[in-house]
Amino acid sequence: MNHRIWDFWGKVFLAEARSQKQLEEFLAWQQQHLQLLAKCCPWFPPSRQEEAAVLGPENPEQWQEVAEQLAASYRQFLALWGLVPQQEYDDLRQECLSLKAKVAEQEETIRLLRQLLDEKGLGLAATALEFQKLVEKQGEQFQKFLQGLGESLTPQPSKAKPS
Secondary structure, eight states: OOHHHHHHHHHHHHHHHHHHHHHHHHHHHHHHHHHHHHHHOTTSOHHHHHHHHHOSTTOHHHHHHHHHHHHHHHHHHHHHTTOOOHHHHHHHHHHHHHHHHHHHHHHHHHHHHHHHHHHTTOSHHHHHHHHHHHHHHHHHHHHHHHHHHHHHHSOOOOOOOOO
């Protein structure tokens, strides 16, 4: 492996360690100043004082939040390189395989249904032929209707009475 890659990762992890130290120092500073603010400002909300007392490096919820943020930033870092975690890849691969199996099953069902329709004479070609016959029959009936209508509307010569 190229030594530059090792150098890059070393710098990344060193920077992360330095930022972790800065975060811890900032949290300690914030803890001290929140307590000072609570003493100096009587109107300071008690809920903030309770939050300040709860915050600290021993708090497991805080560490859980930090771990979640670290995992999220790691996923963003991987996304920059076009990478995905192995578990996410495996999940997507499994979903893809199950969808392919479902599609194959549905295609087989469609094929069997078409075969059944063809056997009963209700296939696509037979349906189109029946529809064409129906249209022709309706056309003939319409022509007969128009002829009958025309005959009923034509004036008939009337028989004149001799005077």
